[in-house]
Amino acid sequence: xxxxxxxxxxxxxxxxxxxxxxxxxxxxxxxxxxxxxxxxxxxxxxxxxxxxxxxxxxxxxxxxxxxxxxxxxxxxxxxxxxxxxxxxxxxxxxxxxxxxxxxxxxxxxxxxxxxxxxxxxxxxxxxxxxxxxxxxxxxxxxxxxxxxxxxxxxxxxxxxxxxxxxxxxxxxxxxxxxxxxxxxxxxxxxxxxxxxxxxxxxxxxxxxxxxxxxxxxxxxxxxxxxxxxxxxxxxxxxxxxxxxxxxxxxxxxxxxxxxxxxxxxxxxxxxxxxxxxxxxxxxxxxxxxxxxxxxxxxxxxxxxxxxxxxxxxxxxxxxxxxxxxxxxxxxxxxxxxxxxxxxxxxxxxxxxxxxxxxxxxxxxxxxxxxxxxxxxxxxxxxxxxxxxxxxxxxxxxxxxxxxxxxxxxxxxxxxxxxxxxxxxxxxxxxxxxxxxxxxxxxxxxxxxxxxxxxxxxxxxxxxxxxxxxxxxxxxxxxxxxxxxxxxxxxxxxxxxxxxxxxxxxxxxxxxxxxxxxxxxxxxxxxxxxxxxxxxxxxxxxxxxxxxxxxxxxxxxxxxxxxxxxxxxxxxxxxxxxxxxxxxxxxxxxxxxxxxxxxxxxxxxxxxxxxxxxxxxxxxxxxxxxxxxxxxxxxxxxxxxxxxxxxxxxxxxxxxxxxxxxxxxxxxxxxxxxxxxxxxxxxxxxxxxxxxxxxxxxxxxxxxxxxxxxxxxxxxxxxxxxxxxxxxxxxxxxxxxxxxxxxxxxxxxxxxxxxxxxxxxxxxxxxxxxxxxx
DNA sequence: TACATTGCGATCCGT
DNA sequence: TCGCAATGTA
Numbered sequence: 001x002x003x004x005x006x007x008x009x010x011x012x013x014x015x016x017x018x019x020x021x022x023x024x025x026x027x028x029x030x031x032x033x034x035x036x037x038x039x040x041x042x043x044x045x046x047x048x049x050x051x052x053x054x055x056x057x058x059x060x061x062x063x064x065x066x067x068x069x070x071x072x073x074x075x076x077x078x079x080x081x082x083x084x085x086x087x088x089x090x091x092x093x094x095x096x097x098x099x100x101x102x103x104x105x106x107x108x109x110x111x112x113x114x115x116x117x118x119x120x121x122x123x124x125x126x127x128x129x130x131x132x133x134x135x136x137x138x139x140x141x142x143x144x145x146x147x148x149x150x151x152x153x154x155x156x157x158x159x160x161x162x163x164x165x166x167x168x169x170x171x172x173x174x175x176x177x178x179x180x181x182x183x184x185x186x187x188x189x190x191x192x193x194x195x196x197x198x199x200x201x202x203x204x205x206x207x208x209x210x211x212x213x214x215x216x217x218x219x220x221x222x223x224x225x226x227x228x229x230x231x232x233x234x235x236x237x238x239x240x241x242x243x244x245x246x247x248x249x250x251x252x253x254x255x256x257x258x259x260x261x262x263x264x265x266x267x268x269x270x271x272x273x274x275x276x277x278x279x280x281x282x283x284x285x286x287x288x289x290x291x292x293x294x295x296x297x298x299x300x301x302x303x304x305x306x307x308x309x310x311x312x313x314x315x316x317x318x319x320x321x322x323x324x325x326x327x328x329x330x331x332x333x334x335x336x337x338x339x340x341x342x343x344x345x346x347x348x349x350x351x352x353x354x355x356x357x358x359x360x361x362x363x364x365x366x367x368x369x370x371x372x373x374x375x376x377x378x379x380x381x382x383x384x385x386x387x388x389x390x391x392x393x394x395x396x397x398x399x400x401x402x403x404x405x406x407x408x409x410x411x412x413x414x415x416x417x418x419x420x421x422x423x424x425x426x427x428x429x430x431x432x433x434x435x436x437x438x439x440x441x442x443x444x445x446x447x448x449x450x451x452x453x454x455x456x457x458x459x460x461x462x463x464x465x466x467x468x469x470x471x472x473x474x475x476x477x478x479x480x481x482x483x484x485x486x487x488x489x490x491x492x493x494x495x496x497x498x499x500x501x502x503x504x505x506x507x508x509x510x511x512x513x514x515x516x517x518x519x520x521x522x523x524x525x526x527x528x529x530x531x532x533x534x535x536x537x538x539x540x541x542x543x544x545x546x547x548x549x550x551x552x553x554x555x556x557x558x559x560x561x562x563x564x565x566x567x568x569x570x571x572x573x574x575x576x577x578x579x580x581x582x583x584x585x586x587x588x589x590x591x592x593x594x595x596x597x598x599x600x601x602x603x604x605x606x607x608x609x610x611x612x613x614x615x616x617x618x619x620x621x622x623x624x625x626x627x628x629x630x631x632x633x634x635x636x637x638x639x640x641x642x643x644x645x646x647x648x649x650x651x652x653x654x655x656x657x658x659x660x661x662x663x664x665x666x667x668x669x670x671x672x673x674x675x676x677x678x679x680x681x682x683x684x685x686x687x688x689x690x691x692x693x694x695x696x697x698x699x700x701x702x703x704x705x706x707x708x709x710x711x712x713x714x715x716x717x718x719x720x721x722x723x724x725x726x727x728x729x730x731x732x733x734x735x736x737x738x739x740x741x742x743x744x745x746x747x748x749x750x751x752x753x754x755x756x757x758x759x760x761x762x763x764x765x766x767x768x769x770x771x772x773x
Numbered sequence: 774t775a776c777a778t779t780g781c782g783a784t785c786c787g788t
Numbered sequence: 789t790c791g792c793a794a795t796g797t798a
Contacts, residue, residue, distance in 0.1 A: 258787090
């Protein structure tokens, strides 16, 4: 029984009690860095090994897919025999799975599509059009917010309508009803629906609900402080028979109120479950005593919290360092200098640093500064890869193949590339489909019967329909990556993209190629070849899921994305009133408390050093605003804080501009060239992965670039240009023949001799190219 | 139907 | 400052 010691090993007494807790509700209040993930995984292993509970009767819900993956990995390592794994996933992935399994019970089929924000906006716009509601007086986004909030608290369109008071709400109610109708017609769910629909299904079909509740002997929920009301209802439903519900969380780290999370869930757990056992994990294993005390100074100003005080056996450590600078450029330079100094003098690695900010917009200036210094960095989030317009276009083709009812996706690509099917044609076709009560997809082949559709359009429609029918016949038998190639070929999408001579063509092609490799990677990694599975994965990945965290790079991300992570050195720029706390929270005490918790989350990510920065002026949009240091800084006791103020007039040397650096060049290029196409978003990239490599070369036209030297983490950059030999993990060795773009968005064309001389365009930021020395 | 120009609006966090 | 949507024109 060596395994018994494995999962009880190195646990403190409270952790052990949590792991060995028997039956009944359990609330684990787990402070930052108190080992809650460890408790959860050990407990699951304990239940399986010691209590002989079948893994399939355990359900564990995590906040991100990444966390789910890690949990599965750790559980596997702990189990002695080769047993199945419990059901571990996010609320959204779990619900999507359940809805596919139980598709026979509802109006949807197992091939349903999941709509992201862009799709939702498209659909709402369409609904508003149908209802004759102008999109200028009320924006589609505001209605979506309203609908989303309603769904989070399980209000159907009818429920919502019955409560609608003013004109705005009454209009929203009409849109909501139409939107729901649209989702059904399209065989689609939005994110909120995934949860709401499962709750409704399990309530509507009591025997089905009962069978799930019977099945799950144990339900465990991580990050319980960030669950919505709908998720709360779901958890209660699934644990209603055996009542073995174990929730883990920290009310001080509830930061998703704006997304429907209800902190009451965790605050009232003991009220909901009077027989609940509550355990407090208060020993912190992460941060120095000084950092912990400073973080506590801040969060203890909140009214609405369960009092707790973390403690640590660690040393006091360095005080929190607060640096006040004059503007964001100086801030970026301070950050750069700090990294450079600590790397060269203290032997720290780039991977030891995290830069955590309130808003994505802050990353640009910092990126520029790091890139120019040759510091390798990796940015999480921003403009998301799967939301780039060319990627969405290609995905829309795939979605239609799987789910032809998906009119939102169909509409998106019906004339992309242009095939002489104009707005008027589509409008008539939609009307026709609506009249006949048939899906838009069906109508594609019936152009001849639609009045006002000319012969050219009719032929084009027929051909499109023919292509989809052909691809649909192959969908069951063809792996997704092969199918994707056929789509790109058959639709003429790549040819069209390639033929356009706009400035960002190369980048767009590179993104499409990246999608192709993502699909191959998916097939390789998961062993799953179905298109539906790929699309589901793509729909539900979060930015942070794509972050590998293994490359030796400085990590840049929002404070929200940093939840659950830790770094030896944490830097928080933008500690200013208006930014953190964000100005939108000034009027509302609850929101202000959430900002404070967000600050607390950021601070408690730090293991050894915490550096905070504020700028006296910051440019936002076109105007420069005066800023003062965050009120949260003032809440930190002086004994834990060391304030540094850099002289206002020094160090302005590296402001971008003058054609050096990506901002300057980008502007010049855009002005001279053609207009960026619809949905084009240059600039900061999205993807996790090995991260942004390469910087703008100094010569004009971007004919040269630099690879930061990762291995030696020195600032020595490896320069490259046409003729440089490089290596790619899948294409082998090759030679650079062309360079386009600039900065992190630089795209190089490489001729791969090992792959028979094929030329590929590869984006540097994806980090797959390494110089051959 | 496709493309260019102009003007407006937004910029907080994200499954 | 920028991107995008609504307009106007070939």
